[in-house]
Amino acid sequence: MPELPEVEAVVRTLRPLVQGRKIRCVHVPHPIATKPQDPAQVARQAQGRRIRIVDRQGKYVLLVLDRGLLTMHLRLDGRLLWFANGKELRERANQGGNGVHVDVALELDQGVLGFADRRHFGRLHVWESVDDCPGLSVLGIDALSREFTSHRFAAMLSASKRPLKDFLLDQSRVAGIGNIYSCESLWQARLDPRRRANTLKPREVRRLHKAIVSVLARALECCLHPAPNFRDPEWWFQGLERILRAYRREGRSCRRCGEPIRRIAQGGRSTYWCRRCQQ
DNA sequence: CCTGCTACCTGATGGC
DNA sequence: TGCCATCAGGTAGCAG
Numbered sequence: 001m002p003e004l005p006e007v008e009a010v011v012r013t014l015r016p017l018v019q020g021r022k023i024r025c026v027h028v029p030h031p032i033a034t035k036p037q038d039p040a041q042v043a044r045q046a047q048g049r050r051i052r053i054v055d056r057q058g059k060y061v062l063l064v065l066d067r068g069l070l071t072m073h074l075r076l077d078g079r080l081l082w083f084a085n086g087k088e089l090r091e092r093a094n095q096g097g098n099g100v101h102v103d104v105a106l107e108l109d110q111g112v113l114g115f116a117d118r119r120h121f122g123r124l125h126v127w128e129s130v131d132d133c134p135g136l137s138v139l140g141i142d143a144l145s146r147e148f149t150s151h152r153f154a155a156m157l158s159a160s161k162r163p164l165k166d167f168l169l170d171q172s173r174v175a176g177i178g179n180i181y182s183c184e185s186l187w188q189a190r191l192d193p194r195r196r197a198n199t200l201k202p203r204e205v206r207r208l209h210k211a212i213v214s215v216l217a218r219a220l221e222c223c224l225h226p227a228p229n230f231r232d233p234e235w236w237f238q239g240l241e242r243i244l245r246a247y248r249r250e251g252r253s254c255r256r257c258g259e260p261i262r263r264i265a266q267g268g269r270s271t272y273w274c275r276r277c278q279q
Numbered sequence: 280c281c282t283g284c285t286a287c288c289t290g291a292t293g294g295c
Numbered sequence: 296t297g298c299c300a301t302c303a304g305g306t307a308g309c310a311g
Binding site for chain 2: 161
Protein backbone atom coordinates (compact mmCIF):
# COMPACT_ATOMS: atom_id res chain seq x y z
CA MET A 1 0.00 0.00 0.00
CA PRO A 2 2.96 2.08 0.05
CA GLU A 3 3.23 5.40 -1.68
CA LEU A 4 6.41 7.35 -2.29
CA PRO A 5 7.39 8.06 1.37
CA GLU A 6 6.90 4.44 2.40
CA VAL A 7 8.86 3.15 -0.61
CA GLU A 8 11.63 5.68 0.00
CA ALA A 9 11.91 4.51 3.61
CA VAL A 10 12.03 0.90 2.42
CA VAL A 11 14.78 1.73 -0.06
CA ARG A 12 16.89 3.57 2.51
CA THR A 13 16.60 0.65 4.89
CA LEU A 14 17.30 -1.90 2.16
CA ARG A 15 20.38 -0.18 0.70
CA PRO A 16 22.90 -0.94 3.47
CA LEU A 17 21.65 -4.53 3.61
CA VAL A 18 22.04 -5.50 -0.03
CA GLN A 19 24.12 -2.97 -1.95
CA GLY A 20 27.29 -4.64 -3.23
CA ARG A 21 26.01 -8.13 -2.38
CA LYS A 22 25.83 -10.98 -4.85
CA ILE A 23 22.59 -12.83 -5.61
CA ARG A 24 23.52 -16.49 -5.14
CA CYS A 25 20.15 -18.05 -5.71
CA VAL A 26 16.54 -17.08 -6.45
CA HIS A 27 13.55 -19.06 -5.15
CA VAL A 28 10.02 -18.41 -6.40
CA PRO A 29 7.53 -20.32 -4.24
CA HIS A 30 4.65 -18.20 -5.63
CA PRO A 31 5.17 -17.77 -9.40
CA ILE A 32 2.29 -15.28 -9.57
CA ALA A 33 4.71 -12.71 -8.12
CA THR A 34 6.77 -12.57 -11.33
CA LYS A 35 3.80 -12.74 -13.73
CA PRO A 36 3.87 -12.37 -16.68
CA GLN A 37 7.58 -13.17 -16.53
CA ASP A 38 8.60 -16.82 -16.27
CA PRO A 39 9.94 -17.45 -12.74
CA ALA A 40 12.68 -19.75 -14.03
CA GLN A 41 13.79 -17.04 -16.43
CA VAL A 42 13.75 -14.42 -13.65
CA ALA A 43 15.88 -16.70 -11.47
CA ARG A 44 18.33 -17.43 -14.27
CA GLN A 45 18.77 -13.74 -15.10
CA ALA A 46 19.31 -12.67 -11.49
CA GLN A 47 21.43 -15.49 -10.15
CA GLY A 48 25.13 -14.73 -9.99
CA ARG A 49 24.58 -10.99 -10.48
CA ARG A 50 25.88 -8.39 -8.08
CA ILE A 51 23.63 -5.60 -6.77
CA ARG A 52 25.31 -2.34 -7.74
CA ILE A 53 22.71 0.24 -6.81
CA VAL A 54 19.54 0.28 -4.72
CA ASP A 55 17.22 3.00 -5.94
CA ARG A 56 13.62 4.14 -6.26
CA GLN A 57 11.58 5.65 -9.07
CA GLY A 58 8.04 6.57 -8.19
CA LYS A 59 6.77 3.58 -6.25
CA TYR A 60 9.20 1.13 -7.85
CA VAL A 61 12.13 -0.33 -5.91
CA LEU A 62 15.11 -0.81 -8.23
CA LEU A 63 18.05 -3.12 -7.79
CA VAL A 64 20.53 -2.19 -10.50
CA LEU A 65 22.60 -5.29 -11.16
CA ASP A 66 26.03 -5.58 -12.77
CA ARG A 67 24.02 -6.78 -15.74
CA GLY A 68 20.35 -5.91 -15.99
CA LEU A 69 17.86 -4.61 -13.50
CA LEU A 70 15.53 -6.09 -10.89
CA THR A 71 12.33 -4.18 -10.11
CA MET A 72 9.90 -4.66 -7.25
CA HIS A 73 6.50 -3.03 -6.95
CA LEU A 74 4.71 -3.50 -3.63
CA ARG A 75 1.32 -2.38 -4.99
CA LEU A 76 -1.16 -2.40 -2.10
CA ASP A 77 0.16 -4.91 0.39
CA GLY A 78 3.66 -5.96 -0.61
CA ARG A 79 6.52 -5.96 1.86
CA LEU A 80 10.15 -6.91 2.14
CA LEU A 81 11.49 -9.43 4.61
CA TRP A 82 14.97 -10.24 5.84
CA PHE A 83 16.38 -13.56 6.96
CA ALA A 84 19.86 -14.25 8.31
CA ASN A 85 20.36 -17.15 5.90
CA GLY A 86 18.62 -19.83 3.83
CA LYS A 87 18.22 -22.08 6.84
CA GLU A 88 16.30 -19.44 8.77
CA LEU A 89 14.14 -18.71 5.73
CA ARG A 90 13.16 -22.36 5.38
CA GLU A 91 12.49 -22.78 9.08
CA ARG A 92 10.26 -19.75 9.33
CA ALA A 93 8.49 -20.18 5.99
CA ASN A 94 7.70 -23.86 6.36
CA GLN A 95 5.69 -23.86 9.57
CA GLY A 96 2.51 -25.19 8.03
CA GLY A 97 -0.33 -22.68 7.87
CA ASN A 98 1.21 -20.07 10.15
CA GLY A 99 4.63 -19.87 8.50
CA VAL A 100 5.91 -16.61 7.04
CA HIS A 101 4.48 -15.96 3.58
CA VAL A 102 7.27 -15.44 1.02
CA ASP A 103 6.58 -15.07 -2.70
CA VAL A 104 10.16 -14.63 -3.91
CA ALA A 105 13.42 -15.07 -2.00
CA LEU A 106 16.77 -13.69 -3.11
CA GLU A 107 19.50 -15.62 -1.38
CA LEU A 108 22.52 -13.32 -1.19
CA ASP A 109 26.12 -14.01 -0.27
CA GLN A 110 25.07 -12.60 3.09
CA GLY A 111 21.41 -12.77 4.15
CA VAL A 112 18.18 -13.47 2.29
CA LEU A 113 15.81 -10.82 0.97
CA GLY A 114 12.17 -11.86 0.80
CA PHE A 115 9.45 -10.29 -1.31
CA ALA A 116 5.98 -11.00 0.05
CA ASP A 117 2.42 -10.02 -0.80
CA ARG A 118 -0.39 -12.24 0.46
CA ARG A 119 -2.77 -10.47 -1.86
CA HIS A 120 -0.52 -11.19 -4.83
CA PHE A 121 -0.78 -7.79 -6.48
CA GLY A 122 2.89 -7.00 -5.97
CA ARG A 123 5.42 -7.90 -8.65
CA LEU A 124 9.13 -8.67 -8.94
CA HIS A 125 10.64 -8.56 -12.41
CA VAL A 126 14.03 -8.68 -14.10
CA TRP A 127 14.90 -6.61 -17.19
CA GLU A 128 17.87 -6.20 -19.49
CA SER A 129 17.66 -2.44 -19.15
CA VAL A 130 15.45 0.33 -17.74
CA ASP A 131 13.86 0.90 -21.13
CA ASP A 132 12.50 -2.64 -21.18
CA CYS A 133 10.32 -2.05 -18.12
CA PRO A 134 7.10 -0.43 -19.39
CA GLY A 135 5.88 0.75 -15.98
CA LEU A 136 9.16 2.50 -15.31
CA SER A 137 9.63 4.20 -18.64
CA VAL A 138 6.15 5.70 -18.42
CA LEU A 139 6.79 7.44 -15.09
CA GLY A 140 6.65 11.21 -14.95
CA ILE A 141 8.70 13.47 -12.68
CA ASP A 142 9.40 11.95 -9.30
CA ALA A 143 7.68 14.02 -6.62
CA LEU A 144 10.77 14.00 -4.41
CA SER A 145 13.22 14.94 -7.15
CA ARG A 146 14.65 18.37 -7.83
CA GLU A 147 12.99 18.42 -11.24
CA PHE A 148 9.62 18.58 -9.57
CA THR A 149 9.37 22.36 -9.65
CA SER A 150 6.33 24.56 -9.36
CA HIS A 151 7.05 25.74 -12.89
CA ARG A 152 6.98 22.29 -14.48
CA PHE A 153 4.02 21.33 -12.32
CA ALA A 154 2.10 24.33 -13.67
CA ALA A 155 2.79 23.25 -17.24
CA MET A 156 1.49 19.74 -16.57
CA LEU A 157 -1.62 20.99 -14.79
CA SER A 158 -2.53 23.37 -17.57
CA ALA A 159 -2.40 20.52 -20.08
CA SER A 160 -5.03 18.43 -18.29
CA LYS A 161 -8.77 18.75 -17.82
CA ARG A 162 -9.01 15.95 -15.29
CA PRO A 163 -10.13 16.48 -11.72
CA LEU A 164 -7.19 17.30 -9.45
CA LYS A 165 -7.55 14.04 -7.56
CA ASP A 166 -7.27 11.91 -10.72
CA PHE A 167 -4.46 14.08 -12.01
CA LEU A 168 -2.39 13.52 -8.88
CA LEU A 169 -2.85 9.74 -9.06
CA ASP A 170 -1.56 9.64 -12.65
CA GLN A 171 2.00 8.30 -12.34
CA SER A 172 2.91 9.43 -15.85
CA ARG A 173 2.75 13.07 -14.74
CA VAL A 174 3.99 13.24 -11.16
CA ALA A 175 5.30 9.89 -9.93
CA GLY A 176 4.89 8.66 -6.38
CA ILE A 177 1.63 10.14 -5.12
CA GLY A 178 -1.14 7.70 -4.22
CA ASN A 179 -4.59 7.85 -2.69
CA ILE A 180 -3.52 8.92 0.81
CA TYR A 181 -1.16 11.72 -0.08
CA SER A 182 -3.28 13.06 -2.93
CA CYS A 183 -6.07 13.60 -0.40
CA GLU A 184 -3.67 15.03 2.14
CA SER A 185 -2.01 17.39 -0.34
CA LEU A 186 -5.33 18.72 -1.57
CA TRP A 187 -6.50 19.26 2.01
CA GLN A 188 -3.25 21.05 2.83
CA ALA A 189 -3.57 23.24 -0.28
CA ARG A 190 -7.27 23.92 0.48
CA LEU A 191 -8.29 22.79 -3.01
CA ASP A 192 -11.44 20.97 -4.06
CA PRO A 193 -10.42 17.50 -5.41
CA ARG A 194 -13.08 17.85 -8.13
CA ARG A 195 -11.54 21.00 -9.62
CA ARG A 196 -10.20 20.53 -13.15
CA ALA A 197 -6.41 20.66 -13.27
CA ASN A 198 -6.32 23.40 -15.89
CA THR A 199 -8.51 25.76 -13.86
CA LEU A 200 -5.97 26.50 -11.13
CA LYS A 201 -4.72 30.04 -10.75
CA PRO A 202 -0.93 30.47 -10.49
CA ARG A 203 -1.07 31.00 -6.74
CA GLU A 204 -3.15 27.84 -6.36
CA VAL A 205 -0.61 25.89 -8.39
CA ARG A 206 2.16 27.12 -6.10
CA ARG A 207 0.10 26.24 -3.05
CA LEU A 208 -0.52 22.70 -4.30
CA HIS A 209 3.11 22.18 -5.26
CA LYS A 210 4.23 23.34 -1.84
CA ALA A 211 1.61 21.16 -0.16
CA ILE A 212 2.73 18.02 -2.03
CA VAL A 213 6.38 18.58 -1.16
CA SER A 214 5.71 19.25 2.50
CA VAL A 215 3.14 16.46 2.93
CA LEU A 216 5.56 13.93 1.41
CA ALA A 217 8.49 15.19 3.47
CA ARG A 218 6.46 14.98 6.66
CA ALA A 219 5.28 11.47 5.80
CA LEU A 220 8.84 10.37 4.98
CA GLU A 221 10.04 11.58 8.38
CA CYS A 222 7.25 9.56 9.95
CA CYS A 223 8.16 6.48 7.87
CA LEU A 224 11.80 6.67 8.96
CA HIS A 225 11.03 6.83 12.70
CA PRO A 226 11.01 4.05 13.42
CA ALA A 227 12.63 2.68 10.27
CA PRO A 228 11.07 -0.33 8.53
CA ASN A 229 11.81 -3.65 10.22
CA PHE A 230 12.18 -6.38 7.58
CA ARG A 231 12.84 -8.95 10.30
CA ASP A 232 9.23 -8.73 11.46
CA PRO A 233 6.81 -10.00 8.79
CA GLU A 234 3.94 -8.21 10.54
CA TRP A 235 5.71 -4.87 10.75
CA TRP A 236 4.11 -1.86 9.14
CA PHE A 237 4.63 1.90 9.32
CA GLN A 238 3.48 3.30 12.61
CA GLY A 239 2.07 6.68 13.55
CA LEU A 240 0.89 7.62 10.05
CA GLU A 241 -2.68 8.16 11.24
CA ARG A 242 -1.32 10.88 13.54
CA ILE A 243 -0.18 13.01 10.62
CA LEU A 244 -3.26 12.49 8.44
CA ARG A 245 -5.68 15.41 8.24
CA ALA A 246 -8.31 14.12 5.81
CA TYR A 247 -7.62 10.55 4.73
CA ARG A 248 -9.92 8.02 6.43
CA ARG A 249 -11.36 10.74 8.64
CA GLU A 250 -14.89 10.61 7.21
CA GLY A 251 -17.39 12.15 9.61
CA ARG A 252 -14.70 13.52 11.92
CA SER A 253 -14.23 17.26 12.10
CA CYS A 254 -11.84 19.11 9.82
CA ARG A 255 -8.74 20.16 11.74
CA ARG A 256 -8.95 23.59 10.16
CA CYS A 257 -12.61 24.57 10.19
CA GLY A 258 -14.50 21.90 12.14
CA GLU A 259 -16.75 20.83 9.26
CA PRO A 260 -17.15 17.02 9.03
CA ILE A 261 -14.76 15.41 6.52
CA ARG A 262 -16.62 13.82 3.63
CA ARG A 263 -15.86 10.80 1.51
CA ILE A 264 -16.70 10.70 -2.18
CA ALA A 265 -15.80 8.29 -4.98
CA GLN A 266 -13.47 9.50 -7.71
CA GLY A 267 -12.16 7.16 -10.37
CA GLY A 268 -13.50 4.26 -8.34
CA ARG A 269 -11.53 5.22 -5.21
CA SER A 270 -12.27 7.11 -2.03
CA THR A 271 -11.48 10.80 -1.76
CA TYR A 272 -11.61 12.38 1.69
CA TRP A 273 -11.99 16.14 1.84
CA CYS A 274 -13.51 19.13 3.59
CA ARG A 275 -16.30 20.71 1.64
CA ARG A 276 -16.04 24.01 3.51
CA CYS A 277 -12.38 24.90 3.35
CA GLN A 278 -11.28 23.10 0.18
CA GLN A 279 -12.33 25.29 -2.73
C1' DC B 280 -3.67 10.65 -27.92
C1' DC B 281 -6.77 10.85 -23.67
C1' DT B 282 -10.06 9.06 -20.38
C1' DG B 283 -12.76 5.85 -17.72
C1' DC B 284 -13.81 1.29 -16.40
C1' DT B 285 -12.79 -3.50 -14.97
C1' DA B 286 -9.90 -7.11 -13.44
C1' DC B 287 -6.52 -8.70 -10.66
C1' DC B 288 -6.25 -11.01 -5.32
C1' DT B 289 -6.79 -11.61 -0.22
C1' DG B 290 -7.99 -10.08 4.34
C1' DA B 291 -10.18 -7.10 7.76
C1' DT B 292 -14.24 -5.14 9.45
C1' DG B 293 -18.97 -4.27 10.52
C1' DG B 294 -24.01 -5.17 10.25
C1' DC B 295 -27.56 -8.49 10.80
C1' DT C 296 -20.87 -17.66 15.41
C1' DG C 297 -21.68 -17.31 10.64
C1' DC C 298 -22.67 -15.03 6.51
C1' DC C 299 -22.61 -11.23 3.51
C1' DA C 300 -21.25 -6.77 1.84
C1' DT C 301 -17.89 -3.35 1.68
C1' DC C 302 -13.47 -1.52 1.81
C1' DA C 303 -8.26 -1.46 1.23
C1' DG C 304 -2.20 2.61 0.43
C1' DG C 305 -2.07 0.30 -7.28
C1' DT C 306 -1.72 -0.42 -11.97
C1' DA C 307 -2.39 -3.06 -16.56
C1' DG C 308 -5.33 -3.66 -20.18
C1' DC C 309 -8.96 -2.57 -22.90
C1' DA C 310 -12.87 0.02 -25.16
C1' DG C 311 -14.64 4.22 -26.75
